Amino acid sequence: xxxxxxxxxxxxxxxxxxxxxxxxxxxxxxxxxxxxxxxxxxxxxxxxxxxxxxxxxxxxxxxxxxxxxxxxxxxxxxxxxxxxxxxxxxxxxxxxxxxxxxxxxxxxxxxxxxxxxxxxxxxxxxxxxxxxxxxxxxxxxxxxxxxxxxxxxxxxxxxxxxxxxxxxxxxxxxxxxxxxxxxxxxxxxxxxxxxxxxxxxxxxxxxxxxxxxxxxxxxxxxxxxxxxxxxxxxxxxxxxxxxxxxxxxxxxxxxxxxxxxxxxxxxxx
Numbered sequence: 001x002x003x004x005x006x007x008x009x010x011x012x013x014x015x016x017x018x019x020x021x022x023x024x025x026x027x028x029x030x031x032x033x034x035x036x037x038x039x040x041x042x043x044x045x046x047x048x049x050x051x052x053x054x055x056x057x058x059x060x061x062x063x064x065x066x067x068x069x070x071x072x073x074x075x076x077x078x079x080x081x082x083x084x085x086x087x088x089x090x091x092x093x094x095x096x097x098x099x100x101x102x103x104x105x106x107x108x109x110x111x112x113x114x115x116x117x118x119x120x121x122x123x124x125x126x127x128x129x130x131x132x133x134x135x136x137x138x139x140x141x142x143x144x145x146x147x148x149x150x151x152x153x154x155x156x157x158x159x160x161x162x163x164x165x166x167x168x169x170x171x172x173x174x175x176x177x178x179x180x181x182x183x184x185x186x187x188x189x190x191x192x193x194x195x196x197x198x199x200x201x202x203x204x205x206x207x208x209x210x211x212x213x214x215x216x217x218x219x220x221x222x223x224x225x226x227x228x229x230x231x232x233x234x235x236x237x238x239x240x241x242x243x244x245x246x247x248x249x250x251x252x253x254x255x256x257x258x259x260x261x262x263x264x265x266x267x268x269x
Contacts, residue, residue, distance in 0.1 A: 003085070003086060004086040004087070006086075007082050007083055007085075007086035008086060009061055010055060010060060010061045010064045010082075011052040011053055011054070011055065011060055011061075011079060011082070011083055012033070012052060012053045012058055012059040012060050012061075013050065013051070013052045013083055013086070013087070014033065014050070014051040014052070015048065015049070015050050015051075015087070016040065016044055016048075016049050016051070017040075017043065017044030017045065017046075017047055017048050017049045018044075018048055019045075019046050019047040019048050020048075021046075021047050021048070021092075021093065021267060022047065022048045022049075022050060022089055022091075022092040022093065023043060023047045023048070023049050023050070023092065023093050023095055023267070024050045024052075024080070024083070024084070024089070024092050024093070024094050024095065024104075025039075025049060025050070025051055025095045026052070026054075026080065026094065026095065026096040026097065026100035026103060026104060027053070027054070027057065027058070027097055027100060028096075028097040028098035028099055028100055028250075029098060029099050029193050029194060029197045030057075030161075030165075030178070030181055030182040030185055030190060030193070030194075031057065031058075031097070031178070031181055032053050032057050032058025032059070032181060033051035033052060033053055033058060034058070035097070035181075035250070035252065035253055036051060036252060038252065038253055038256035039252050039256045039259075039260055039263075042256065042257075042260040042261075042264070043260065043263070043264070046264065047093075047267070050083065050087065050089070050092075052079070052083050054070075054076050054079050054193075055070065055079060055189075056070060056185065056186055056189030056190075056192075056193065057185055057189070057193075062186055062189070065186070065188075065189055067188065067192055070189065070192050070193065070196065071192055071195070071196060072196055072200070073099065073102060073103050073106055073196050073197075073200055073202070074106060075196075076100075076103045076193075076196075077103050077104075077106040077107040077110065078107075080094070080103060080104065080107040081107050081110065081111055081114070084107075084111070084114045089114060090113060090114055091113075091114070091115070091116040092114065092115060092116065093115075093116060093117045093118075093119060093267050094107070094108065094115055094117070094118050094119070095119040095121070095263065096118070096119070096120055096121065096123070097121045097122065097250070097252055098121070098122050098123065098124070098197075098223070098224070098249060099123075099124075099196075099197040101118070101120035101121065101122075101123030101124075101215075102123065102124075102125055102200075102202050102205075104118055104120075105118060105120075105202075105205060105206075105209055106202070106205065108209075108210075108211055109205060109208050109209075112210065112211070115211055116211065116212075117211055117212045117213065117214070117266065117267065118209075118211050118212070118213040118214070119213070119214045119216070119263055119266065119267075120213060120214070120215045120216070120232075121216050121251050121252055121259065122216070122217060122218055122221055122223070122224050122249045122250070122251060123215060123217075123224060123228075123229070123232060124136060124137070124223065124224040124228050125201070125202040125203045125205070125206055125228075125231075125232060126200065126201040126202060126203050127143070127197070127198045127199075127223065127224075128140055128143070128198075128199070128201065134203065134231065135225070135227065135228075136228065137222070137223060137224065137225060137228070138198065140199075143198050143199065146160075146161070146194075146198075147191060147194055147195060147198075150187065150190065150191050150194065151191075154183065154187055155183060157182070158179045158180075158182035158183045159179055161179075161182065162175050162176075162178040162179035162182060163175045164222050164223070165178060165222070165223060165248070165249045165250065166178050166248050166249070166250055166253070166254070167218075167220070167221075167222075167246075167247035167248025167249070167250075167254065168247075169247045169248075170247065170248050170250075170254045171254070174250070174253055174254065178250070203231075203235070206232060206235035206236050207235060207236075209235075209236040209237060209238075209239070210237060210238070211238065212238045212239075212240075212266075212269075213236055213238060213239045213240065214239075214240050214242065214262070214263070214266040215229050215232060215233060215239065215240065215241045215242065216242050216244055216251055216259050216262060216263070217229035217241065217242070217243055217244065218243075218244055218246045218247065218248060218249065218251055219243050219244065219245050219246065220246065220247040220248075221247075221248060221249050222248075222249065223249045224249060226243060229241050229243070240266070242262055244258055244259060246258070
């Protein structure tokens with residue numbers, strides 16, 4: 001099996017749309033590429049879109065899962081680089097949701113020639129609180145409790161986290177979809193990804209960002225506050241911050257009509 005075929009099967013890579021510019025869409029923790037479906041109609045007429053699932057998520061080949069590799073975000077960044085290598089992509093625009101924003105930044109620092117711009121939807125470089133200088137949103141003890149709940153009551157964990165992430169005022173069907181997505185993820189892979197997501201601190205790499213970056217941040221997000229977006233903007237060169245009047249952490253699902261035009265504008269600058 002060729003490297004290209006292996007990666008396409010491993011990461012369930014899909015390519016749709018047409019255009020000279022390529023958008024690589026990267027899903028967040030507990031999600032899969034299907035979460036981008038609300039954005040696709042507005043993007044596929046102008047851009048070539050590459051979708052994929054991280055190993056352990058969605059319809060990826062779970063037999064390829066390596067707990068050691070995916071215990072840090074670098075392992076997921078390698079998935080991104082593997083997909084880019086397999087498809088021979090260059091100067092693409094990376095669009096990441098939540099933790100994928102930092103994964104994309106890691107990948108772009110490693111191989112800057114592959115990327116031209118970054119779009120970050122509700123990003124956070126660190127979900128932990130380090131008062132008084134930085135408030136990521138969660139105390140370490142609360143996150144430990146949340147991960148322990150994954151061990152003792154996986155369904156209960158998903159039922160608690162999904163409305164927190166999606167935003168309780170948004171569609172009940174979207175909250176249910178996210179909860180189901182959490183539940184369908186392999187528990188070992190989910191817990192490893194959760195720890196890599198919620199306990200990492202990548203504030204130090206923001207200064208290394210060299211690409212034009214657009215941050216799209218909800219004004220009411222239980223996981224990543226406006227203050228976190230402002231912190232990132234101040235730390236990163238060539239960074240633009242757009243605050244979207246919305247509740248929740250999944251703008252690409254709840255407010256696609258609001259953020260798609262901003263994304264298109266930024267890509268075409």
